Amino acid sequence: MSKRRKNLQDVFYTVMVAAFASGWALPGSAQEGMQPATAPAGDAKTPKTKMLEAGAKLLQSSSPLKPFDIYLVGFHPMKDSPEDQMEAHHYCHQVNEDFAQCVLFDSNTKDANLNGIEYIISEKLFTALPEEEKKHWHPHNGEILSGQLVAPGIPDVAEKELMKQKMNSYGKTWHVWNTGSEEKPGDNLPLGEPMLGWSFSRDGEAVPGLVEKRDRNMRINSAEKRKQRADLKQFARPQSGVDDLKGRFGRSTQDIPGVVDRKSKGRD
Template sequence: MEPETKQSAYHSAPYQAAGTAMMSFKPISSIHQHLCAFHVYSHDRSRHVEAHHYCKHLSEEFHQCIIYDSDKPDARLIGIEYIVSERIFKSLLQEEKKFWHSHKYEVESGLLQLATKYLVPGAVADTAEQPAMLELQKTYGKTIHTWAIDISPELPLGPPSLMVSYTADGQGPPEDMIKRRDEQWGQDTAAKKEMRKGYLPAYEKAEGADEWEKTGRGVKFSSEEIALQ
């Protein structure tokens, strides 16, 4: 068989099915949580992205998530997020803390949601997400997007970007983005906000999170060529 003929099988359904049967996908198979939120660029607060997090809890204090732009089979992999407990966040050096954001407002506002399957009734989803929201309210995230899909939808071009969260009303995301997600998922973000007031405790985030609130400055990554070591 000619090399070109062999290579043509690479993208075929039978070849991919054989790969699924032959290979192990343990790191991916261990993912057990789907969270949906919105991210905003640290260096440009006018750019907002819907982010679907698929997460694995490596421990009670450390979660890791891969981020896609949707929940569709052809979703684009756009970044990663690491989530840590308040205790771990407080132990970080001040220079490191500038890369981390709080989840307090995301949770309390209803913007961060547990993304259940379409046939799950809303009341069931609201009950199922309560343990998660109680936990996530007091956590901190470090989020890097490697694909700026809002300006380069075809290919992941340029350096990665630090993403942050919202900390107060009026910061975004735009109302039409929230409305579109609510309609797609059959959710009501405003109703979730009111419901969560009934079970979330009062919480003050740790010192050092969301430093941009004090400095008015964001973080933008750039490349630098250096001599090989």
């Protein structure tokens, strides 16, 4: 390991220890609560149900959920219908250096609806996938370099190091419940087929107001984060899937510096 890399890691771990000690890194702890737009169909809980829940909490272990301690917020357009877009609150567990798994919600409060899952893999694991499988995995460089993908509640230096680690990575996302978007109301139950989520790789692909609403509600400045991450462009390599949604939005879009499709690069 190079001395420079070791120094960066030392800084990151020091900041993270301080963050956890102060409570900053608890998922959503430093942000405004964002109530979900959709309430599931059904009657209110009975006293009996509440009593059973209380007993289960005391007597049963929920250990599979305990490692899900990384909180990310981003956006997903649906690959087959790109104008269907949603804000996604990710609660993730970094299983090893190359693989993470996340549960997705439509908000960050106790009333949030679980509406999907996402697996995140490194470029190394993506490269080894069968060609037919790769079409399910979206690239992350556009989300990171645009400032849209954020890790609320941790110091800027720790967030930037986390984003650096996710450069050139890929995600496989399935949304199983349309809980609402900027353009369409949500269903009050999970209906229909799972929807393959994708990522934004160009400015202008997001429905106007989508990112701004998230930033306003969570007191985030995506434009400032984009400036802070400008130097991460040097680590960006061409990715598969960047052009998969190109031209499928009813408005003009602009390239994000450093975000390049692997096939386009191959034609240069």
